[in-house]
Amino acid sequence: MDMMEFLRTRRTYRRFAQRPVEPEILRESVDAARIASCGANRQTLKYVVVQSPEAVAAVQPLVHWAAYLPQEQGTPKADETPTAFxxxxxxxxLPGGSDVDTGLALGSLTAAAWAHGVGSCIMGAIDRPALGKLLALPDKMRLCYMVALGYPAHESHLVTMENGSVKYYLDPARDYCVPKRGMDEVLIKTV
Ligand SMILES: Cc1cc2nc3c(=O)[nH]c(=O)nc-3n(C[C@H](O)[C@H](O)[C@H](O)COP(=O)(O)O)c2cc1C
Known part of the structure; x- marks a missing residue:
């Protein structure tokens, strides 16, 4: 797959086959995040891999899916849930963390997973206090995001944006359609 095709298909996935992601792939995804560029090379991010079926099941009710869709469309059903987080x-x-560093780490993590066909959903709508307790996070470890992972059970297509709407939607096959602004809108000029 060439790089642009990789980037076009490395989308958000929210329904998954019920087969576990190999632990080595989860570990490699963290490794990719670990070596991401960061301001002043400060490396302030840490990770917890959630892969046991019991722990994964306990996380499910603490993350919130697809704010643009009705719950019955956007929230994975029991046989569609991610198999790891x-x-x-x-x-x-550690001093000097930044949102840019977090974003770059998330980009590398999800790309490394996608290189193995593992789809992901970066999740910010999460119950941080409950997840902190569940994962027994130490003090001074602030939970930023959960990343849901698994082998996708749907496709996701980039579509032309209409009427300026950024809202993704499902097509009749329940595949995601994700509007993106066109190049003519985002590339202001070349000088
Ligand atoms: C910082 C961030 C937080 C997000 N939080 C959630 C979330 O809590 N729940 C969810 O279902 N999707 C979440 N998403 C996924 C976005 O909705 C998704 O990236 C967006 O709709 C564009 O789709 P795409 O990733 O396929 O381009 C998040 C994405 C990012 C980058």
Whole structure:
């Protein structure tokens, strides 16, 4: 797959086949995040891999899916749930964390997973206090995001944006359609 095709298909996935992601792939995804570029090379992020079926099941009710869709469309059903999660934590004992660093780490993590066909959903709408307790996170480890992972059970297509709407929707096959602004809108000029 060439790089642009990789980037076009490395989308958000929200329904998954019920087969586990190999632990080595989860570990490699964290490794990819670990070596991401970051301001002043400060490396303030830490990770928790959630892969046991019991722990994964306990996380499910603490994450919230697809705000643009009715719950029955956007929330995975019991046989569609992600089979792993990775928690991304800010280690507040280390100086200099930034949202840009977190974004770059998330980009590398999800790309490394997608290179193995593992789809993901970066999740910010999460119950941080409950997840902190469930994962027994130490003090000074601030939970930033959960990343849901699994082998996708649907496709996701980039579509032309209409009437300026950024809202994704499902097509009749229940595949995601994700509007993106066109190049003519985002590339202001070349000088
Ligand atoms: C910082 C961030 C937080 C997100 N939080 C959630 C979330 O809580 N729940 C969810 O279902 N999707 C979440 N998403 C996925 C976005 O909705 C998705 O990236 C967006 O709709 C565009 O789709 P695409 O990733 O396929 O381009 C999040 C994505 C990012 C980057």
């Amino acid at each position: 990775i928690a991304v934590l800010q280690d507040e004992t």
